[in-house]
Amino acid sequence: MNTLVIVRQVPDPAAPLHLEGLQMQEERLNFVMDGLDEYALETALRLRETGQLHGEIITIGMGNARQEETLRLALALGADRAIHIRHNTYADAMDLSRVIARIAHEENVSLILTGGSQSDSDSQALGAATAARLGWSQVTWVTTLNLNEQTLTGRHSTEQGNEAFALELPAVITTQPVLDEPRYPTLPNIIKARKKEFRTEELDSNRYVTLLHAEPVIKERQKQNLTGQPAEIATQLATILREKIL
Amino acid sequence: MKLIVAEHDGKSLSTATLSLVNAARQSSIDGEITLLILGHGITEIAHEAARYADRVLIADHPEFTYDPAVWSTAAAQIARQLTQEGQPALVLISGGRQGREYAPRIAALLDAPYLEDIIALTYKKGWEAQRFVYLGRVLHTLQTDAPLVITSIKSGAFSAAEPLKNIGGIRPAGLEPIRRRVRMSDIQSEQRGKVALSDAKIVVTGGRGLGSADKFEHLVGGLAEVLGAGIGATRGAVHAGWRPYAEQIGQTGKTVEPAVYIALGASGAVQHMSGANKSDCIIAINKDPHAPIFELADYSVVGDVTEVVPALIEVLKEKGC
Numbered sequence: 001m002n003t004l005v006i007v008r009q010v011p012d013p014a015a016p017l018h019l020e021g022l023q024m025q026e027e028r029l030n031f032v033m034d035g036l037d038e039y040a041l042e043t044a045l046r047l048r049e050t051g052q053l054h055g056e057i058i059t060i061g062m063g064n065a066r067q068e069e070t071l072r073l074a075l076a077l078g079a080d081r082a083i084h085i086r087h088n089t090y091a092d093a094m095d096l097s098r099v100i101a102r103i104a105h106e107e108n109v110s111l112i113l114t115g116g117s118q119s120d121s122d123s124q125a126l127g128a129a130t131a132a133r134l135g136w137s138q139v140t141w142v143t144t145l146n147l148n149e150q151t152l153t154g155r156h157s158t159e160q161g162n163e164a165f166a167l168e169l170p171a172v173i174t175t176q177p178v179l180d181e182p183r184y185p186t187l188p189n190i191i192k193a194r195k196k197e198f199r200t201e202e203l204d205s206n207r208y209v210t211l212l213h214a215e216p217v218i219k220e221r222q223k224q225n226l227t228g229q230p231a232e233i234a235t236q237l238a239t240i241l242r243e244k245i246l
Numbered sequence: 247m248k249l250i251v252a253e254h255d256g257k258s259l260s261t262a263t264l265s266l267v268n269a270a271r272q273s274s275i276d277g278e279i280t281l282l283i284l285g286h287g288i289t290e291i292a293h294e295a296a297r298y299a300d301r302v303l304i305a306d307h308p309e310f311t312y313d314p315a316v317w318s319t320a321a322a323q324i325a326r327q328l329t330q331e332g333q334p335a336l337v338l339i340s341g342g343r344q345g346r347e348y349a350p351r352i353a354a355l356l357d358a359p360y361l362e363d364i365i366a367l368t369y370k371k372g373w374e375a376q377r378f379v380y381l382g383r384v385l386h387t388l389q390t391d392a393p394l395v396i397t398s399i400k401s402g403a404f405s406a407a408e409p410l411k412n413i414g415g416i417r418p419a420g421l422e423p424i425r426r427r428v429r430m431s432d433i434q435s436e437q438r439g440k441v442a443l444s445d446a447k448i449v450v451t452g453g454r455g456l457g458s459a460d461k462f463e464h465l466v467g468g469l470a471e472v473l474g475a476g477i478g479a480t481r482g483a484v485h486a487g488w489r490p491y492a493e494q495i496g497q498t499g500k501t502v503e504p505a506v507y508i509a510l511g512a513s514g515a516v517q518h519m520s521g522a523n524k525s526d527c528i529i530a531i532n533k534d535p536h537a538p539i540f541e542l543a544d545y546s547v548v549g550d551v552t553e554v555v556p557a558l559i560e561v562l563k564e565k566g567c
Contacts, residue, residue, distance in 0.1 A: 013516040017383055035517070036498070094353055094360050117497055119517070122379045124343075125350035125362055128314065132354035137315050137427040140347045141498070143491075157491050159343045161436040167428040176498045177481065178491075208359035213387035217378065219523065222544040233547055234557035237529065238565065240545055241473070244506045244527050245447060 001169070002055040002107055005044050005079065006100060006114035006126065007037040009063055009070035013119050022090070022214045026066070033070045036115025038182040039175040043145055044113050045078045046180055052147040056080040058107055062096050062203065064088050075193035076185035082196070087203035090211040092121065097129035099203055104134060109170070111152075116141045116174040124174075131172035138172040139165050145173060247328045247335040248273060250299070251321050252283045253344065254291050259298075261444070262340035262399075267298045267407035269399050274369045275334045282324050282419060284310040284317055292416045297409035303419035312344065313426045318351030320421050325356060325394070334369050334393045341398040353396040360396045361388060365403040381497060381520035401444060402503050436490030443493070446476030449504045451495055451522070454482035455511025455532055456551060462488045465555040466510055472562045478502065480518050496521035510551045514539025531555065 011017060011029045018025040047053035059079040061071045064086065071082040085099050104112060112131075117124045124140070131138035143162065145154040153166045157176070185193075226236050248270040253260040263281075270279050278300035283291055286308045295302045303324060310316060321337065329335045339349040341363045353360035361367070366376040372391040377400070379386050443449060450473065452466035462483060470477045479489035481496060495502060496518040507525035511532055512518060519542055522528070530543035531551050540546045547554055 011380070013381055017380055019384060092360070093350060093362070097350075097354065119381050119497060120379065122377070122381065122497075122520070123362055124346040125353075125360060128347050129350040129354045129360070132315075132318065132351035138347070139428060140314075141343070157343075158433075160492055161434045162491065163433040164431045165428055166431075178485065208392050209361070209388050209390045211386060212374070212389045214379075215385050216383060217385045218383055221528065221542060223540075224545050226545055226547050230549065230553040230557040231561075233549065233554050234561045237545070237547070237554075237558050238561045240527075240529070241448075241506060241562070 001110040003044050003053060003057045003111045003113065004100070004104055004107065004109045005037075005041045005057060005059045005074070006112065007041060007059055007061050007070055007074050008034045008118060008120070009061065009067045010034045010118065010120040017216065019214060019216055022211050031066060031069070033073055034115055034119055036117060036119070036175055036177065039177055039179045040113035040115055041074055041077060041079065042182040043173075043175055043179050045183070047145070047147055053111070058083065058109070060085065060100060060103060062087060062091070062099075068198075071198065072193055073185060075196045075198070076190040077183060078189070080196065082198045084198070084200045085203050086200055090209075091203060091207060092209055093123050093125035093129050094209075095203065095207055097126060097133050099201070100130045101133035104130070111147075111169055112172045114172075114174055116176045127172045127174040134170065134172075136170045136172055137167050138174070139167065140174040141176050142173050143176065143178045145179070247277045247330070247333065248275070248279045248338065249321070249325050249328060249336070250279065250281050250338045251317065252281050252291070252295060253340050253342070254283065254285065254288065256285060256287060257290065258294060259291060260340065261406050262342060262401055264298065264406035265404040266338040266340055266399055268404040269367065270336065270338055271407060272404070273336055273367060275336065277333075277335070280324070280328060282321060284312075284320055286311050296414045296416055298407055299414045301414050302416040304416060305419040305421045307423065309423040309426075310421070313428060314348040314351060315428070316424045316426050318348040318355060319424045320419070321348075321352045322355035323421060324419060325352065329394055332393055334373075337394070337396045339396070339398045341400045345398045349396055349398040356394065356396065358394045358396050359390045359392050361390075362398050363400045364397055365400050367397060381516050382523050383516075383520075401501065436492035441470070441474060441476040443476040443478060443500055443502055446502070446504055448473050448475035448506045448508065449478050449495070449502050449522070449525075450475045450508045450510065451478035451480065451512055452483055452489070452510045453480040453512030453518075454486065455513070455534070456483070457511070459486075459488035461552065465551055468559050469508065469510075469555055472559055475508070476502070476504070478522075480512050480515075509539055509543070510555060512539055513537045514542055
């Protein structure tokens, strides 16, 4: 039984965005592996290194040609093979989950891992939608994860706290940055990754939702500096607070 | 047809559910509003719910306590029964963490589009919706021709509905028990602050720059106390073990939109600010003059939180706020 890790490439969240029409001006941006997906890959690698997980770790990514970089990085980090689902126009979690579910079937996958939220689409739907299309269960926002034969156990975050869970494979798990810190690739592994299997498919054009309009929504801020002794600053702040609340 | 899946604590409907009622009433399509209540020992809620909907369907059985697979299967079954072929129809789920883990499953089961965490929704020739993307920095307008859509509504996007004089009918949902595969145990509630973050007019958030759990408690806790504010924490502060995850603000935590957001010793990472960047007013205190938070703040104080915050607490205590 194999494991599928969904990794996506997103604009570096630390840098400003440059929007042009419906899309980002790519030449003005840096792209990175989505932070929460890094934890999904790390979790799969560690489960295998500790003898809990057997079989191949396949990484899958969706997006334009540039997405290949992120999949190559996943291979350098330890994934065995990569599948790139190419698309250049807007596709949401419902579109992407359809192709991921099909590939999970074809590749004899029993565990799927991905980040709990995506920092480009601000969507939390990919893991859940994929699980539902496969008829599998899911546990979201996992903080610890162990696998014993077919049984997954661990803890995950809920709206108001956390709880322990147990379920049998097959399953979809979504991750967050509380799990073990992701590793960095080494030069020998980057070179080795070039020889690993890399496959490309096109995403079908069957979509429900169209993107009509995109606009930046950075709120204008006053950007006023308050200076002086702590007591003076405190008085200014108290005045501001009274104005805002009353 | 407008179907709302109710979220509740076993005693009453959540505020988020009442705002779904408002979203349904304003949705510009005709049709009855149905509230589906799933859980165990929930008869009391059904009577409350009947004041908000034309029809209340109730499935009261231990089998129907929350589970994403169970709730989504149940909601999809009811939506199928109520939907008339080709007629515009809407399933509304609240955009909290729970809603956003089962709403996409309903969409997959019905092979319908899913409009996630939306802030606006209209029906003209098809559905049109707006939602934030890129960590809350871009607004997308989406359109679909499909008559039936599954939506999750961003918390705070619609105000809570008022009850109606007419009381809707209550009847059993008539669902077959659904097998659950995930076994949950050792449920721990982490909410520590006195004021719920979702309702707070002011939120005081602390980051790693505070230095310790004690200082967090003293400075963030102390300021929140005099202001009657909710307490938030950055991922760094939660990761350090100073605060519970339930207080985490940002991409991997909660989203808040208070009148005033006060960030103490927080650097202002985009992932954190995506949970707070819609606040009306942002006040930041940080000793690092290059902290990105100052680019996003209305009022900036480059200074030591351990000096400024106690002074502020003192002024507020003296003169009241």
